[in-house]
Amino acid sequence: MTSEEDRLRQLEDHLSDYAIAIADVILRDGIPVTSDGPCTYADQAYADAEAELTLRIPDDYAARSISETCTSMSLDWTSVSGWSLYLEFQTAENPHGHVERWFGAGLVPRPEQVANFLANAMVDWQSAGSTDQPFYRVFGQDLGPLFDRLAPYVSDSESKGSFGSRFLTAHRQAAHRWTVADLLSDEEVRAVPMRTGEANALRRLLDWLTTESDGRLRRIALGLADDIQARFIAGSTPPDAAMRELIDSFQTAWEQARVDEQDLA
Secondary structure (H helix, E strand, O other): OOOHHHHHHHHHHHHHHHHHHHHHHHHHOOOOEEEOOOEEEEEEEOOOOOOEEEEEEHHHHHHHHHOOOOEEEEEEEEEEEEEEEEEEEEEEEEOEEEEEEEOOOOOOOHHHHHHHHHHHHHHHHHHHHOOOOOOOOOOOOOHHHHHHHHHOOOOOOOOOOOOHHHHHHHHHHHHHHHHHHHHHHOOOOOOOOOHHHHHHHHHHHHHHHHHOHHHHHHHHHHHHHHHHHHHHHHHHHOOOHHHHHHHHOOOOHHHHHHHHHHHHO
């Protein structure tokens, strides 16, 4: 392995630690970001920077937070220009429109700054950052200063695990904290009409989707499903016309299931 390959591998490792530090803050703020980790490039023919990193916001979350026309959203980082917010929009006039807003806070801003940049964009993306792309260095320039800026976030532990496993752990811990907070946040009791099939589907979803989750989160998820089913059985009564109308007015999942049923046949 050449010294250049060694440096790029080291850069990827240091960026992984920086990405985890940022993800921890964003997840703590309640935004369920995902990431495959950093990528590095030795040849400028393949990329405009030696390293890139992307933190993705789920498409449905972006649509709820930004606009129904927003189809994709991510925080992107490069070793040349730092952080930016990338948005894709789909409208009748422009089915493939996209916007990029640059943070402009240097190559390695503090995780809290990056999280605030994203939080502000959720409120008003048009005022977050700038359309002007900054250039803090060029491809092939000495990486030493970049390593110095990343140093405060680097973990020396030899058993810290892969990026994927550490990111998944951070994701699970955040999900557990937010689930506990939501469950205990409001004790108001409401009567909500629900189909028997919807209650069964909820129980199965929580059972299957939490199979690889943190044990405590899985216990809460399955306990929640059991509680809902038990209350459903104990307190269920035939719906009147108003309840039936309410159920028929809000049945997004049921309608999607009818579509999927045909595909699965």
